[in-house]
Amino acid sequence: MKVLFFPVDSTRSELGFLRKVYQTALDAGATELAVVDTIGACAPEAVESMIREVRGWIGPDVPLHFHGHNDFGLGTASAIAAVRGGADWIQGTINGIGERAGNSDLCEVALALSCLYNVPIELDLTQARQVSALVQKAGNYRVDGWRPVVGDNLFIRESGAVATQFHIPAAIEPYSADLVAAERKIVLGKKSGLVSVQLKAEELGIAL
Template identity: 70%
Template sequence: MTRSYLAAPDLIWTGHINARSEVQDGFDRDRTVRFYDTTLRDGEQAVGVVFSADDKFRIACQLAELGIGRIESGFPRVSPEDTKAVERILAANLPSEIWGFARAVKADIDAHIELGTKSILIEIATSESKMKAYGFTRDKVVARIKEAIAHARAHGMRVNFFPVDATRSDLDFLRAMYQVAVEAGAQEVSVVDTIGACAPEAVEFLIRQVATWVGPDIPIHWHGHNDFGLATAAAIAAVRGGATWIQGTINGMGERAGNADICEVALALQCLYNVPVEMDLTKARQVSETVRKAGGYTVDRWKPVVGDALFTRESGAVASQFHMPDAIEPYSSKLVGAGRGIVLGKKSGLANIEIKTRELGLSLPEDRFAEVLARVKDRSVTTHALVSDDEFRSIVEAVAVAS
């Protein structure tokens, strides 16, 4: 059962210009956009990231809580640890569908059959450069597509055909490969921008083309990367073009510049385009932190959806408007389960002092705010850092004693 989420209008402050027909037209709002998470496989391909089986199981459980429709459990032939992770995830009976990943190789598919995987994404290269790199001819690609899909279907598996580097493939050949895959039994297809080289406008065009090639009964997935910083924009274009599923990862982790960040895509679709999504974004920060810790990396404090500083204000000019969130933020922090706060530093103003004094329950006459502010700024400049609450208390006490 699809769980649909759409932000309440009073929590979105993006402006009337987004309501214009040229922005809003073209989206099917009767259909909830769903997400296929590939953090455990494509996300782990980020350089230096190694998830344990326990990590993968924990992440999968939190992805299910986030409302992710499909979770790619992994590629068991990579290692015994990956096999163990797939086994545990399948055995957990999570509400999300659990999918496997395989190349168009019988042994890859058999590894999933042995574990009990019921749905599988099968990949093979279709661009000239990728086929050359693998030593494939076009005829060999056709044969492997037919054999792999037929083998999976013979074992009762649901199949998604995943043509690697689709966006750089010859369109006539790509069309033929989609049709070969569907005729072989694939029930779904992916449009794959393996190296993140497709402009959003081209994405929308290609999704529409693929829809005409495979027909209305075949769901279309979009899989994009962020090499030009356009992964979210490309995913939105894919939805407008008719994609049913968006593939991506938590925190946008992955090869090179990463994958589409599914939480960013979900937020943008709701807040900018009024499109319902299958994701409870109030859980996004929790799963983001879990994935970061497991992967041994951090994200920018200003990262959309999950950044620590999104709803924290240091600047005095902005802090003076803190009581009116819609004046300084495009959407309510409630949408992503975040708190709001004021911090103190070089850029702070009198409003910061007033708010922080009240927040900490300190007694400070208003005519002493300027002196406290001067000391706060001096401290921040000296340390090249924010002033902590404890440091602020000490400053207030020192000013009070001096007066």
């Protein structure tokens, strides 16, 4: 059996004391350790620095986890910082659900690590929206349409200037809609242009 030592509020602990606590846990048989930002008050830069510090104490072979919260809207950023600092595992949730402001969103973290940092991931992002929907249904809630990765609005275009490049996705998308199995759509509104109308007509099968 593997034992993960999970010291609550460790990001606000005095480092010398925390080092002794970690070593005591390892001596007692713990096989994995976690750095825990219980109230989400540790800035990403501090998370990265602390993870590097802990990694230096325990060496390269002890699996190191990071557990973060989103109270300052930094759950994803802190998780990425933890990976950059040497964390092996990110503890997070689907849709970032969790106590208070929630936890690090696993799909957001995975997408950013893969696309922005070229870090290999094992999470199949084409299933992210489907899994998100299941969790929403089970929890009887809805995420915002503009939520990263799983929001309904992410690949909907209204702007006429953007619509002119609708058939060149790489020019107007931060990452491919195909990566997260999302559908590209055009909507008409006050910012729409002639191309927007033409594309919407094509979608509806209307000849202009």
